[in-house]
Amino acid sequence: MTTTGIGAPVRRKEDFRFITGQGRYTDDIERPGQAHAYFLRSPHAHANIRSIDVSAARAMPGVVGVLTGEDLAKDGVGGLICGWMIHSKDGSPMKAGAHPALAVGKVRYVGDHVAVVIAETLAAAKDAAEAIVVDYETLAPVVDMNAAVKPGAPVIHDVASDNVVYDWHLGDKAATEAAFAKAKHVAKIDLVNNRLVPNPMETRAAIGEYDAGTEGYTLYTTSQNPHVARLVLSAFIGIAPEHKLRVIAPDVGGGFGSKIFIYAEETVCVWAAKKVGRPVKWTSDRTEAFLSDAHGRDHITHAELALDERGKMLAMRVKTKANLGAYLSTFSSCVPTYLYAPLLSGQYDIPAIYCEVEGIYTNTAPVDAYRGAGRPEATFVVERIVEVAARELGQDPAAFRRKNFVRKFPHQTPVIMAYDTGDYAASLDKALELIDYKNIGKRKRESARAGKLRGIGFSAYIEACGIAPSAAVGSLGAGVGLWESAEVRVNPVGTVEVLTGSHSHGQGHETTFAQLVCERLGIPIDQVAIVHGDTDKVQFGMGTYGSRSGAVGMSALSKALDKVIAKAKKVAAYALEASDADIEFKDGRFSVAGTDKSLAFGEVALQAYIAHKFSGQDLEPGLKEGAFYDPTNFTFPSGVHICELEIDPDTGVTKIDRWVAVDDFGIVINPMIVEGQVHGGIAQGVGQALLEGAHYDETGQLVTASYMDYCMPRADDLPSFTVGATVTPCPSNPLGIKGCGEAGAIAAPPAVINALTDALGHEDVTMPATPQVVWRAARKAALRAAAE
Amino acid sequence: MTTVTMTVNGKSVTANVDPRTLLSQFVRENLRLTGTHVGCDTSQCGACVVHVDGRAVKSCTTLAVSCDGSSVTTIEGLAVDGALHPMQEAFREHHGLQCGFCTPGMIMSAVDIVNRKGNALDEHTIREELEGNICRCTGYHNIVKAVEAGARAMAPGATSIAAE
Incomplete structure (x- = not known):
């Protein structure tokens, strides 16, 4: 590993302009x-x-x-x-x-x-x-999803007289029913996935x-x-x-x-x-x-999990109502369907799954993708019902998960996805060690002595990233392909401009994409510029969402770099008067095998442009290559997050004491940036679990429409995080990258709620679990305990 | 229109402004110092923090005319003669920013925290003091580290920032 290549925690090239007030955002332009x-x-x-x-x-x-x-x-x-x-x-x-x-x-x-x-x-x-x-x-407005589908409800669009956008399903219903019929135990849960407002600053x-x-x-x-x-x-x-x-x-x-x-x-x-x-x-x-702005989440779900006598999962059935708001936003229809139900297998070997989703119009803002988009909703269902099942069976929640993990790869789930690789037990083991799970009982007793309730909550998540193979999404209804493009322009002096269809809005592409160029071309990072965000400069691109920039955008760049090196080798062969086959490229130098004849990358670039050593008929002058990369599969980042928290039952205030995240993102380009993505994702997930909720009153007025009414996570709401990693390289793209942008937001909500319900003697709480919600639950739990 | 005169980043400026002009508008629109950002309009998010006479102020809810005769420092005025302020360096070194939008206000608030609370700041103090600045990207983890390191680097005699 070089100091600026793949795997190095390179400080960000883009930061200088941001820390000096010279960023150029749209509102800064006149x-x-x-x-x-x-x-x-x-x-x-x-x-x-x-x-x-x-x-x-x-x-x-x-x-x-x-x-x-x-x-x-x-x-x-x-x-x-x-x-x-x-x-x-x-x-x-x-x-x-x-x-x-x-x-x-x-x-x-x-x-x-x-x-x-x-x-x-x-x-x-x-x-x-x-x-x-x-x-x-x-x-008359209709704000509530259940009210919207009642006969006689006000009609929002004439084309949908029952306010139902679609009544969709996925999975094998008959196989699922058959599995439930022979189950020894069925866990059931009713969930509300609260409506959120994305709130970029x-x-x-x-x-x-x-x-x-x-x-x-x-x-x-x-x-x-x-x-x-x-x-x-x-x-x-x-x-x-x-x-x-x-x-x-x-x-x-x-x-x-x-x-x-x-x-x-x-x-x-x-x-x-x-x-x-x-x-x-x-x-x-x-x-x-x-x-x-398009809002996020807003589901009502009933889920059931069928288990055999040993606690092995047999089948899952899920019924969800998804609020799509007053109009269908650009990608809203796929979020509670194809970005949701295919993730319901989680990290588990579940032979049969059946999911039904009703998309519903209401007189509220449109709802569309928000960090994770469907996958946090699926993970909340899976990890809450798995936790409930483990508790009902009296099994340790970590052991229960481990028993049901997928172990053999590739693994075809009953809901479309073919998991390529992973090691779920390795992430769980590492997370248990980092949180000191063996002493949780002692810590709970210490909290109890101080009048506090301590709980621990697990979330073993999987997500589908690297969105996505174009033909596959096309067959599922997508109107576009989801490949990515990159162009590498080498200048005559050997500096490089990369034009990418990915777009950075905080992810640090100007650094990570440049790291890949340094790694492959062996040139200093300050000789690389990453250009994005302008349709007159970049020919085409599908943009950044679904944790796709590394897995898809950088794979396109990798392909384009392959072509640049191949062309440069030909130029070098002419310049060094050798045959193509004898040219080797290493550490930024082209050399003739077995000789001391060599040229630096920049010297070959110059030869490509002056074109003195070869005929333009035999080899085109110049050094510029482009590539389109269409993935062959989704990528499947996974991991285990554990939240440990303490509740003050007198006030309902929850304090997160420890947070451990162990993620498998495959190959990581810049660990500093990846950890930053994890931190930010966890904060948004904790926000959903404890603080945030968009609320419309019955007349359809949004009563949480400012930062004085909508509770954004602030520095004193959160702990520092312990972030660990395991690595199984992704086999479906040339770099082995899985993607990291959404993991925290996907993993965090069930980890928090599982910890809260653990602390509260399994008393359920809704999100956001504000102090009032938690205080009421603590009162109920105390009364129930007293009655028992 | 009202005439207002103030010193901004060491330079004296005079302008005729509509009396309802906010300080954030004045620096962004009149002076084209667009590093000061507006994120919420309600004094909650802190993206607009500047220093007025050495104290952190939310410029989105401060009238420009109320700063007549004052000395204002914006993020553009923090680096002196091209040398980054230690707090700016600390944010870069500790990856205390992602999209960069909240960053100018964060840095201006952080400098103010150090001015008020000293150079040895613990995590609890930093988190409490950052209550008035919202970041949606970082989860605050690295901002806290940056502020702690920046505070140490601002101490008299400190020369560099050691990464962890």
Whole structure:
């Protein structure tokens, strides 16, 4: 290992600009002549729009334009799309209601987009928005999923008269029922996976610009996948053809899934730029972000696990209602289906699984992928019911898990996935050692003497990352392929630019991708630049989500580097007057085998460009290669997280005392960055378990729409984490990488809740387990114990 | 419009501003010092922290006119003559940042914590004192380490930051 190659904890190349205040986020960009957009949003959860009168607003000082859904329709601008087709059990396609970027005739959630005001200043735009007169006919809203599917419930989209988007299933129902029929024990659980708001610290922002001379549009936007944004805006929404639309996603301040999607505001800004003849800038404020960013999770689930007399798992059946909000967001349909049910086997050998999912419309913000996307929901089901089963059978939760682990690989689950490799017992063993499991009884007694309740909770998770083999996802309904591209441009002096379709919004690609280049080309890391986030520079790419940048994006880079080295060897052969077969490349030098003749990488690059030593007919001048990499399988990172906590039964306050994470991410490029991803994921998972919850009241008002109402994890809510690793290299990609971005958020919630219920004498608690929830549970547990 | 004069990062600036202009808007829009970020508008997240007369202030809820005659330091003014401040170095060395959006406010708050609490900070103190700064990426683990190391490096006579 070199100091900057694979496996080195290289300090990040991108950090200098961030620690000195020179990062360049979308809101930091000012375009000449830019005007400011402000969106008038619906104050009602459900209402018909009888009329919109914008005449007074248009006359306000500083107003450049006021536009509505009618203007969009007149220009032939299409609605927002959902790019993954899901079919119901009966074969019928999902019921996707129209989703105009600005409402036409009806609003369906608080925050829905009614009109946009564009003015010289944001303040002028806000003032003018107050002068817009909207005549609403309010309708009864439906916020709760169970209420939404009752006969006679208000209908949100005419295409779905029962508010059901799809009624989907996966697995072998008959085999599952047969296994349950012969089970000696059945564990059952009812779960709510609480609704969350992703909350990257940088809110969404957009600047749309139109150049009348070239008839070209530019959109600066906070996107995790600028090429996908361009594709959707061009091919589906119809703003402009792809070669006339440039999308730039500069520094982006976190995404966690919420910046994958193509939203109304970005669409309107780029369209309106031509309409008003000015660059149009919009930056979300935090409350707008709460109202209009796609939310995450929000499931109600009943699950059952069938076991034989020894506690061996026989089958699992799961029935879930998934809240999809008022419209289908870009990838919302696949999150509670194909990103959820295929993970229900967890790390366990379960012969039969059957899962049913109803996707449901409600008068709430759209719900889509949030860190983990379906996999945290699946892991919560698996790890909670496994814990319940172990306790009901009186078995040690670690031993019970170990007994049921998958041990032979490859392993075909009954729900699509073929696990390629792993060593689940190794992660469990290491985690048990790191948390000092053998002394947990002693620590519990010590806590009890101090009047506290101590609990320990396990989470043995698996996730499917490296999203994804294009043909496989295509067969499941995806509208796009999920390969990745990379281009390596070697300059005549031997410096290198890598253009990648992956997008970094905190992941540190400028460092990790450069480490791979250093490792392979043997050049110093400061001679490598990673370029991403601009559709005019990078030819195409699918972006960053689903922990795919390492496994898929870097695999594409690896392929492109192979081609660069192969071409450079040919150049070196001419320059060194040797045959191709005799050229060896090692540590940045090309040499002729068995001689002392050699050239440095930079010298060969120069020879490639001056082309003096070979004929351009025999070998093309230049040194630039590209590659597209389409994975052959998902990757399957796994691990064991253990949470140990203490409850004060008098106040309900929970203090996490220890956290151990042992993850198998395969080969790791930069352990410092990978550990950072684990830390951040755990914090979001602990947030879900203890603090965070988006709550709509019965009228459809979001009552948690600021940081004073929605409890974000802060430094004093969390402990320091103990992070360990085991390694089984991924066999399906050239680098052996599995992916690490979502693991913490997937693993953490059941670890916390299992620890809480352990402390509370198995009394169930819902998420977020706030002090009030925990205090009530502690009271119930105490009363029950007294009665027994 | 109101005239406001203040010293920002050592330079005197005078501008005519709408009286409702916030200090965060003034530094970002009037002075184009965009390192100061706005993350929540409600004084919760701390991405907008700057120093006003040596004390940490949330600039998203401070009127620019209230800083008339004050001396303001933003993240851009922390490095002196191209040499990074020890707290900036510590954040880089300990991977105390990922997306970088909360980072300027974190660093400005961290320097203020050291100014108030001294150079020997324990984990509990750091976590309590960071209550007013939200990070969504790091889980705070490495920020805590960075602040502790940065505090030590800010002590008179300290020369470098040792990584763990």
